[in-house]
Amino acid sequence: MNWKRIALAGVITTLLSTVHGFPHHEASAAENKTIQVNIDDEQVRLTASSYLERGTVMVPITMLHKLSKAQIQWNNASKTVTVQMNGQSFVLNPGVAKVSYAGKLYNLKEKVQLINHRVMVPASFLSEISDSSMRFDKMDQILYLTTNRYYTMTAPQHGEIQLQAAQVNKYDYVKGMNLIINGESHPFTSWEGMWNWSYKPDIYVEDLTNDGREELAVINTLGYGTGLMEKDVHIVNLHNHKEIPIESFEDIIKEQIDSTITTQDGKVTVSLKIKEQEEIKHVLEEYTGNPPDYFYSELGFGAIVYYFIDNGQLSARLGASASTVTFSGDVIIDYKYEGGRFLADKVSYTSYQK
Structure with a gap:
């Protein structure tokens, strides 16, 4: 038949949305709407609120813990963060726009910021060094990241x-x-x-x-x-x-x-x-x-x-x-x-x- x-x-x-930059300073981001962050389909809580300003999604450096196995150390005297992962390390200083890690120079979409004693970096940077995929839903204000574990x-x-x-x-x-x-x-x-x-x-x-x-x-x-x-x-x-x-x-x-x-x-x-x-x-x-x-x-x-x-x-x-x-x-x-x-x-x- x-x-x-x-x-x-x-x-x-x-x-898919791209991220851009905004200036660094020690200040409050309260005037910016908080961005929800979902990793591998689950909403996560971060040590500081992520936010968006002039197109750049900024997240606390500690979010890297949820994307990869990393050790993060804060030096209060020098106001710097040292990150160790995959046998390599790099240092972040408020105001820097370039980071050298694992033999590669990363040009950040926005300078590192110190906001309310929290080091904030572009989400795209953490996505790249952790080999995670990322997209930002502008309408719902949700940042989606997907790790290899997913x-x-x-x-x-x-x-x-x-x-x-x-x-x-x-x-x-x-x-x-x-x-x-x-x-x-x-x-x-x-x-x-x-x-x-x-x-x-x-x-x-x-x-x-x-x-x-x-x-x-x-x-x-x-x-x-x-x-x-x-x-x-x-x-x-x-x-x-x-x-x-x-x-x-x-x-x-x-x-x-x-x-x-x-x-x-x-x-x-x-x-x-x-x-x-x-x-x-x-x-x-x-x-x-x-x-x-x-x-x-x-x-x-x-x-x-x-x-x-x-x-x-x-x-x-x-x-x-x-x-x-x-x-x-x-x-x-x-x-x-x-x-x-x-x-x-x-x-x-x-x-x-x-």
Whole structure:
């Protein structure tokens, strides 16, 4: 049977802001609105309030503790700060605009300031020396920083199992992931998905094959948007570190489901037949009156694809599309492990009809 699949094309855009400078002095920044700082998706409290003036985000030097392993020492007599990290050190003096660290000269976007006995530096400088990514949301006045730790996840209750992003683009889309078990890395170059504050991989360690041994399951989000959500799933044998094949929903739909959509007398009727089950027929009453070419001739699948695991059961939920903006119901696929792979065990359909 020929069937339509709605292609998912999601573009995740991010507002990136640069920072500029403002003069140094010992003074109060109370007149400036405090900037919220989030590191790795969590709001953090700093030893002094960060602030923005003339486009420059200024933060206390002590924020470096939250980005990297560093030792920071304050010399009250000379009013200087000495920072040691990665076997290297540098000194900050109020008023300086250049810092030499690890053989590189950094031109600060604004001079170091001493504000209420706190050494303040441009956030971009700390982001750069700690190898963290940074963006500033001007509208919400939130500074976001992401460390390398953010791109490594640990399986719940299994500290010996970690998932690590291999390559991350500027939209936080990951291509390739490394499975680390007891310190040994196993690359899976074909895995990909979102890795940001909204969507990160879901990791499960459960007995999915009913053999008394646990497997690893990783569910990734490939893209999302209005009326669109596409996920995929990978299951790995934790003993030989090989991925277990999973029958694709496309093959299952092609093999087990026939459907038609008819428009007559102002009514749109969906008919769906699952292999070896009785035909299901229902009317999309809320969409009566639309022109016939508004609807497909048969249901399409691919715009909404969820995978989930419940008590060791792998299942999928597929949105059944009657048009580019209309869903008639859900197809649920329950999988079983057989012959070295996961195959469809039970397929069912539930309409959205009230």
